[in-house]
Amino acid sequence: MNPDMRAFLAALDTEIVFGQVAVRRLERGFELRHESDRSAAADNLTTLKGTELRTWSQQAAGGAFRPLKSAPNLRAGWRALAADSAALELLLHYLYPGAVADWFAAQAAAPPITSYRQFTARQTGMYRITTMLQDAIAGAAIRACCHVDFCLKRRLWSVEGLEADAAGAKSLIPCLEPCALLLEFARKVARLEQNDAPPSEEPQADAAEGDFDAPSNPRRKRFGLEKQALAAKRAVE
Numbered sequence: 001m002n003p004d005m006r007a008f009l010a011a012l013d014t015e016i017v018f019g020q021v022a023v024r025r026l027e028r029g030f031e032l033r034h035e036s037d038r039s040a041a042a043d044n045l046t047t048l049k050g051t052e053l054r055t056w057s058q059q060a061a062g063g064a065f066r067p068l069k070s071a072p073n074l075r076a077g078w079r080a081l082a083a084d085s086a087a088l089e090l091l092l093h094y095l096y097p098g099a100v101a102d103w104f105a106a107q108a109a110a111p112p113i114t115s116y117r118q119f120t121a122r123q124t125g126m127y128r129i130t131t132m133l134q135d136a137i138a139g140a141a142i143r144a145c146c147h148v149d150f151c152l153k154r155r156l157w158s159v160e161g162l163e164a165d166a167a168g169a170k171s172l173i174p175c176l177e178p179c180a181l182l183l184e185f186a187r188k189v190a191r192l193e194q195n196d197a198p199p200s201e202e203p204q205a206d207a208a209e210g211d212f213d214a215p216s217n218p219r220r221k222r223f224g225l226e227k228q229a230l231a232a233k234r235a236v237e
């Protein structure tokens with residue numbers, strides 16, 4: 001067994017909630033279910049096998065694709081059984097790829113955290129523009145993109161002027177460096193800032209999670225609120 005899983009099992013006394021998933025020890029093996037189904041009768045839940053669970057996790061209610069597995073929109077109504085730790089590791093990987101390894105790495109004396117500036121400095125091509133965001137705007141973009149409404153990972157990295165997420169603010173799953181979605185969002189914000197485009201006033205239904213070209217994208221709407229808060233703060237300084 002690898003050290004990540006050994007540590008995870010040591011932390012799992014009878015039950016642990018990891019992201020939106022409750023993992024329980026059984027007399028033999030483990031059971032996983034959505035945390036909102038913790039007290040549901042097993043007979044009322046659909047038992048999913050490994051690849052079925054992976055497929056289940058790829059879509060939100062209504063059928064929308066989930067570009068970010070740590071988004072708080074994992075559907076409930078299922079349970080999955082793991083006969084041993086290797087099977088448990090695979091199920092957790094389907095639900096939250098790499099999360100157990102990151103959880104373990106975050107407990108090191110010096111966790112391998114990459115800041116926004118370190119991360120964007122390595123970017124080439126069309127993502128180089130993300131280096132141009134001022135700290136305050138980068139902070140607003142990060143607050144919007146990583147908001148608890150959109151992602152349950154606890155952000156350990158940051159940018160000047162922005163605190164990392166507090167323990168207990170989101171979930172046990174850490175975020176050690178900006179993800180691809182954050183990078184794409186920062187690129188969009190950099191473009192918007194270049195054009196100084198005002199936020200859309202028109203009420204519209206939310207666009208798809210990863211569609212940052214749409215003004216009605218939930219993260220773009222959130223970014224508009226973060227910018228308003230930033231402007232209000234600057235006005236009183």
Ligand code: SF4
Binds near residue numbers: 146181
């Ligand atoms: S960068 Fe933000 S949105 Fe992406 S996984 Fe980390 S916390 Fe979540």
